[in-house]
Amino acid sequence: MKRITIPALLAIVLLLCQSLSFAAVNQFTGTWKNTDPNTGGVTKLTISGNANSLKMRAWGKCHPQDCDWGEVSAIAYASSASSNLEQNANAVSAIFTTSFSQTLVIVRPNGSNRLRADIYTRFTDGSGRSNYMASHTFNRQLIVGPIGPIGPIAPLPAIQEDCISFNPATATVRNIDGRWTIVDGNHLMFNFGSNRPEAIKALQVIKRYRMNSSCFVGRPDPSFQYLLVNGRAPQGAMPGEDCVAFNPNTIEVRNIGGRWKIVDGSHWVFDFEGKEEEARKAFAIIRKYGFTRSCFVGRPDPSFQYLRK
DSSP: OOOOOHHHHHHHHHHHHTTOOOOOGGGTOEEEEESOTTOSSEEEEEEEEETTEEEEEEEEOOSSSOEEEEEEEEEEEOSSTTSOHHHHOOEEEEEEEOSSEEEEEEEEEOSTTEEEEEEEEEEOSSOOOOOEEEEEEEEEOOOEETTEEOSTTOOOOOOOOEEEEOOTTTEEEEEETTEEEEEETTEEEEEOTTOHHHHHHHHHHHHHHTOOEEEEESTTSOSEEEEEBTTBOOOSOOTTOEEEEOOTTTEEEEEETTEEEEEETTEEEEEOTTOHHHHHHHHHHHHHHTOOEEEEESTTSOSEEEEEO
16 A cells, blocks of 8 residues: 655645635634544644644543643645735644654634544554544534623624714814814814824725724723724725734633733733623624724824724
């Protein structure tokens, strides 16, 4: 029998990528459980990190409890050399080595909150056993919080939104009492102080996406703001944007050091200080609109923030 080497198997990853749709790396991160409770193979996977530093851990079927294969470095793949891996990864691989075998695990999206894992094992102990492969399907595991499930398929509460409509076509930048402000007629919407360039850039963002609603959580001192386009999330990239990606299916509300935060894995996305109710409302809004990017004008102290898909 012709022996298949690990380098040859890695080439399979690239072939698989050619027919896959794009997915952000954080669509792979999380805890995954085999859909077959009677499997004799891999029972659970965890994937963590980002495109530049991914880790995978695997558990195999054993008695009386599953065997922990340990955590190893993992690699993300996209469909072309020019792709942004963080935003467009569509497969992840990792190699687990024991004293008698090497196992290559390749995972790729297989529907909402589901992965397919193709697993290739070759024996290195001279036992004469044949190399073999197996395929398994894994479901993302819910994370349970103090008010019940808050994972990918948790039911969301009804949301009372606080939004103000405006016309992006007539919005403009004006200097009012020494402060550069985006206004729509007599409606003062966004204040940039003395920073005229950031006011102009923010107006370009509003007009590019045709944003026509400015929304708040927690007025008069909002802890969270977002803009909509005809009641929907802004979509698509804008040249020169400064955005951070996150996955609306894997975000959680957590209390970290006494502050309520929305997090995606180890990434802190939004901070609500002591306002748990506002954190949970913002969480529901993000999930409702499917925002995947938090974007900024003027970091590290942004004068304008918005979310988009």
